Amino acid sequence: MKKIFLLMFTSLLALVISGCNDNKQEQNxxxxxxxxxxxxxxxxxxxxxxxxxxxxxxxxxxxxxxxxxxxxxxxxxxxxxxxxxxxxxxxxxxxxxxxxxxxxxxxxxxxxxxxSSLAILANKNSGIKSIKDLNVAGKTVAVKKGSTGHIYAKDYLKNATVLVFDKEAACVIEVVQGKADGFIYDQLTIYKNYAKNMDTTVPLLASFQDSPExxxxxxxxxxxxxxxxxxxxxxxxxxxxxxxxxxxxxxxxxxxxxxxxxxxxx
Missing domain, CATH: 3.40.190.10 (Periplasmic binding protein-like II)
Structure with missing residues (x-):
């Protein structure tokens, strides 16, 4: 009798667990x-x-x-x-x-x-007018880690010093304070950060890539x-x-x- 009761209880418990799993899967x-x-x-x-x-x-x-x-x-x-x-x-x-x-x-x-396309937020006193001006020994570019700007800098700005940051804001601060000559990111971000820092930065919004992203x-x-x-x-x-x-x-x-x-x- 105990074996039968145990079997019935085990079966019922399995049904309850199965039902909970089904409900969880349905909810997911x-x-x-x-x-x-x-x-x-x-x-x-x-x-x-x-x-x-x-x-x-x-x-x-x-x-x-x-x-x-x-x-x-x-x-x-x-x-x-x-x-x-x-x-x-x-x-x-x-x-x-x-x-x-x-x-x-x-x-x-x-x-x-x-x-979108990449663009440059340049420090006002950097003399940067194009992407070529950044690819020069002695120039420093800020990029956000893992961004396409980071990838572009690694591939094409071999002569510049590349500073990698986790946050966009950190890149902007580097440019504003003159610690970096430019920050490479998408056009809209560059435009917005220029609007907040007109006294210290210049936006270079024209695309320098062969095709948009x-x-x-x-x-x-x-x-x-x-x-x-x-x-x-x-x-x-x-x-x-x-x-x-x-x-x-x-x-x-x-x-x-x-x-x-x-x-x-x-």
Whole structure:
């Protein structure tokens, strides 16, 4: 009798555990974990109370709504984003990430949703007028670790001294204080930091690359979610979703870019 009772109890316990696992799996299916570094306004940032906000946050929420999933934003340091994607801690990266051949070796990307080019924030007294002026012995360039500006400096600025920092703000301070001659980053960031430091910096916004950089949503290799993300991006471009983001967060910058004849993000 005890054996029968034990067998019945074991079977019931297995059913309960199985049910809990099924519920957990079902719950996970309804949640979309999106990783981003909340340190790049107006794309990725946080409000005073810590609530994530910005273009990428709005983008993630719109994507989640179209997929019928609740979006959870995971604030992760830049160099931890791709490892977090690979290990399954997050489902996607939407963090103004440039699509590169090197990154595509280990992760997949959606179709591009935005484009940008590198630019230079130069110290006003540096004499820097072009990228060639930075590639000179004695010149110092600041870059953010892991960014495409960092990659560009390693590949093409062999004669300059390259200072690598974890944060964008640290790079800007180096230029403002004259410790670095220039900071290489995307055009919008350069424009915004110049607007805050007009007395000490000069923005060189014209692209010095052969072709623009394209941003994409990063996805784990061979994840079928890529097709759904691609479809959403195509639709969002057609129905004006991205234009709405630009008007909400980037109206002043867009006017400046249009005036200078520089292609805008969306």
């Amino acid at each position: 299916k309804k949640v979309l974990k999106v990783g981003m570094e909340l340190a790049y306004p107006p794309f990725e940032m946080s409000q005073k109370d810590g609530t994530p906000s910005g273009i990428s946050v709005d983008f993630a929420k719109a994507l989640g709504a179209s997929l019928g999933k609740e979006v959870v934003i995971e604030n992760i340091a830049w160099d931890g984003l791709i490892p977090s994607l690979k290990t399954g801690k997050i489902d996607l990266i939407i963090s103004s990430m440039t699509i590169t051949d090197e990154r595509k070796k280990t992760i997949d990307f959606s179709v591009p949703y935005a484009q 394209y941003w994409g949503v990063a996805i784990k290799k061979d994840n079928p979610l890529k097709k759904e993300v691609d479809a959403f991006i195509a639709k969002a471009k057609e129905d004006g979703t991205f234009e709405t983001f630009a008007n909400k967060y980037l109206s002043d910058a867009k006017k400046t870019f249009d005036k200078l004849g520089i292609p805008f993000f969306f």
